[in-house]
Amino acid sequence: MIDIHSHFLYGLDDGAETIEDSLAMLQMAAESGTTDIVATPHANSDYPFQPDLIRQRIAEITAAPGVKPRLHTGCDFHLSFENVQDALQNPTRYVINRGPYLLVEFPHSSLAGMGRSLAALLDLGLVPIMTHPERNPHLRRMGSEFQEWIQKGCLVQVTAQSLFGSFGKSAEQSAWEMVRRRLAHFIASDAHDTEHRPPCLNLAFDAVSARVGAAEARALAIDNPQAVISGDPIWATLPRKKRWYQW
Numbered sequence: 001m002i003d004i005h006s007h008f009l010y011g012l013d014d015g016a017e018t019i020e021d022s023l024a025m026l027q028m029a030a031e032s033g034t035t036d037i038v039a040t041p042h043a044n045s046d047y048p049f050q051p052d053l054i055r056q057r058i059a060e061i062t063a064a065p066g067v068k069p070r071l072h073t074g075c076d077f078h079l080s081f082e083n084v085q086d087a088l089q090n091p092t093r094y095v096i097n098r099g100p101y102l103l104v105e106f107p108h109s110s111l112a113g114m115g116r117s118l119a120a121l122l123d124l125g126l127v128p129i130m131t132h133p134e135r136n137p138h139l140r141r142m143g144s145e146f147q148e149w150i151q152k153g154c155l156v157q158v159t160a161q162s163l164f165g166s167f168g169k170s171a172e173q174s175a176w177e178m179v180r181r182r183l184a185h186f187i188a189s190d191a192h193d194t195e196h197r198p199p200c201l202n203l204a205f206d207a208v209s210a211r212v213g214a215a216e217a218r219a220l221a222i223d224n225p226q227a228v229i230s231g232d233p234i235w236a237t238l239p240r241k242k243r244w245y246q247w
Ligand SMILES: [Fe+2]
Pocket: 005, 006, 007, 076, 190
């Protein structure tokens, strides 16, 4: 499995604090079946994005003995005005492996202006991956605007732990609905440590396999993330319509 969202790089944000933390997270990821993992430190008002330091840390960790998952670079890009302006000037700065894919995190306050930001990124040829909309009260209503963004080319990442209620009942229901209706394209860990927010996808993979289907689990945790780290296109399946009898 391939994890496109993780805070395992130490000392850059609220994820791993020390190199030992980083190595413990990577070992746990490998033991739970993750072959590739994308380092996505925050870029927001609390944590400045530092590409040089990211490359340095990746090199340092890769040189440590026995590190299993292959490491890739990316960013947990907060969709703020300043960040979007900078991404428009420096499109390759925040993307995953210098390809077209960019994780985007919405503010929890209001979605005003977000459509314009996403359109600007899409116009530039970037593919925004909207991270954990199931955890955002504005996004989890999955209104027409949210579905329009998907139709225009944005993709959706659900957090593995949301499927088990770690972010509350509403997020859990919303995550399953997105997976069932094919509004989600990825499961990722958004890991911050080995205890509360671990870097594991295996339980989510098994749960999606059992409740929705093995093909869906494979698309969410293997095939679509593989396309992201390779910079290849993703041929997303059409969302399923909500039936009148479904909640
Ligand atoms: Fe994150």
